[in-house]
Amino acid sequence: MSIAIAMVLVVVGSILFHVLSPWRATPIASNWGFIDDTMGLTFLVTGAGFVAVILFMAYCLYRFRHVPGRRAAYEPENQKLEAWLGIVTTIAVIILLAPGLLVWGQFITVPKDAMVIEAVGVQWSWSFRLPGADNQLGSSDVRYIDTTNSMGLSPADPKGQDDLLIASSELHLPIGKPVKVLLRSIDVLHDFYVPEIRAKMDLVPGVVTYFWFTPTKIGEYEILCAAYCGTGHPQMRGKMVIESEADFETWRTAQQTFEQSRKSDASRDKRASAQ
């Protein structure tokens, strides 16, 4: 008997918690509003199912509790009812799945005009690379990594010489332009995670992964790692700054190219050996 009341309270409490909870999704800052919409739809459909099943059960528990003299009905099955329930459930699942798959189709279709950038993960920091004047990123490999080439760019690849290297863990992006983020790890799994843009993807050593989004809101956002990568995992942070096209250009022109960084490193080495 008290279990019937408890179930009603669980349902009421859960709904109240859902409505009153201060813990909600962060304000979205990308084009992936459809993801939020699909999740909202899922909340409605599954929430209705939860409430219906638990309340029906609570009613049964109250109505058919044991009292002296009660004897249960004998009904091994009711195939018609079971078929109907199966059909209703299948329809509900299709209502959830169909929009989800449509949005996934967009998620994996990168716009042709997307700006390509690269995020590199290493235990436990982020660095970034933007294409230079040729608008192309040069090739890279773990075997090129040394003290003057922490991202492992191919020294022989002409496409890579003008690439802009950002070692400061701070990535700037212009608002309103689709970005394809190439993801590369040089040690273990990481995951590029900014809650406000909704999208995330693993960095996997040995392969280059990617995802895309369009920033829609000017501001500063924290980049976290969402794939456990060792004891420093929570400290692996970066910053993503979404700004106007003009501000972004100002920032970009201030960055060092791969060629420049090699030269400055070389001259520093020379100074060091001269002293």
Added chain:
Amino acid sequence: MTDASVPQNVAPPPAEVPDVDLYHAHSWITKYVFSQDAKVIAIQYAGTAITVGILALVLSWVIRLQLAFPGAIPFIDANVYYQSVTMHGMIMVVYMLTAIFLGGFGNYLIPLMVGARDMVFPYVNMLSYWVYLIATLVLVSSYFFPGGPTGAGWTLYPPQSILTGTPGHEYGIILMLVSLILFIVGFTMGGLNYVVTVLQARTRGMTLMRMPLTVWGIFAAAVMALLAFPGLFVACLMLLLDRTLGTSFFMPSLVELGERKDYVGGSPILFQHLFWFFGHPEVYIVALPAFGIVSDLISVHARKNIFGYKMMVWAIIAIGVLSMVVWGHHMYISGMDPWFGFFFAVTTLAIAVPTALKVYNWVLTLWHADIHFTTPMLFALGFLVTFVNGGITGLYLGNVIVDVPLSATLFVVAHFHMVMGIAPVLVIFGAIYHWYPKITGRMMDERLGKIHFWITFLGAYAIFFPMHYLGVLGMPRRFYEMGETAFVPASAATLNIVITVIALAVGFAQSIFFYNLFKSLKYGAPAGGNPWRAASLEWQTPETPPGHGNWGQQLPVVYRWPYAYSVPGAPEDYLPQNAPPMRGEHSP
């Protein structure tokens, strides 16, 4: 054939097995230690699983204390935190839940429920337990090696799991992998036993479609485990070779904290495929026995046949088959080919249909029932709430695009704890309260049982329901401290403290259960052979607790399904499976 005037269940003569064939144990050691009696092995399995489960419970307190009071507990640092997370997860999933459902309940209930004298390979069954025990000891021994147990997370993803940035990379990871390999060896011996016993040792009249759903659930889970564990076996073996011999199955060329390693060409994603090829069926290896047990608890204590038995059996089989092709939903953001997302989202959400049908049938069993709110029934009902709640959040994580923002957050942690942590554990408690009288001959204390239920059920719901919302907010899992993070409000830390306080209370409340468990051994009311007036075969043994060989001289003969409750015209509200048929009876 189906002429209504002729009774369909013509009684065949009972099978007799001469006593000499039973290999009774002759010494204390062979009876209670190196025992070949499935019932003793069951208790050994369950005792070991619960003991190591208590260790996992204590580790969960370490996790919760750190999340609520980061940095304030002197003995918890990042290493200890990650080691606790890893050991808690692996112990609960493999060494506790899998072992207790299959090795514990499987061993005790399969032979009794199908009317067999024992498992078909008693010696192999004994070996299965001892290998499992060694596996457990190897795992726990990693606390005594330099560097301690592995802190790689229970998924053990390389390259991180065998590199220096992870605690326990010296010995802990090796011991973990060796322990898992041993566990699988031990499980395979037990699993073959369960499957062959169900297929070959059922007594006369016990057709497959007359088996209790408990047996169906354990049988399907054992078949799945035999198919899925080899995936983990090879993954562990290959990772062990990568770690010890420097092979590169899962290791690409990489730089480890500034130093280039010799690995070349391996694939970290391959490990994830192998791990989840085991890991997802594993969820159902735990869930299917729980489904089966809960069906039987509800039916017995509601005095009503389980509604839609045939559908329940087919749903178990459908879930078992589908669950072998959904593993990719753990890898939507792993960097595997994104086109797989379509396939795995469809298979994953398809599995919701048979699962939902099972839920409907449990609830419909309560319709026009005669519900007794015994402790086992309360736990079964608690399971329904937590399972429905945890099941529907699976629809978020299975639907590939909705998973993208939620994956790797506390939403996932809340989901799987609700659906494969709390829900099955509630079933385990319910099952222990239910079968304890058969195992010991005494009843457990109902009043203490109900106190235990209310604290555990409401407490566990209060721990994990709010946690989903921290995940929706975006708080990542596997962060031993959140630190200063712009999008996380201070109230999230408050909620973490509340959750921790409840978790500690619920954890300590389990001592009520253990007190009841041991006190009732001596002081429990004598139970008699069938205190719940249940119809299935295990309650019809000539002795309680059942002796070696279970049935005395004659094996029981089965005339009907195990759900003959409140049959019209029957003298009582249940008809045991082995009671001779009534005139004109048409039981399935």
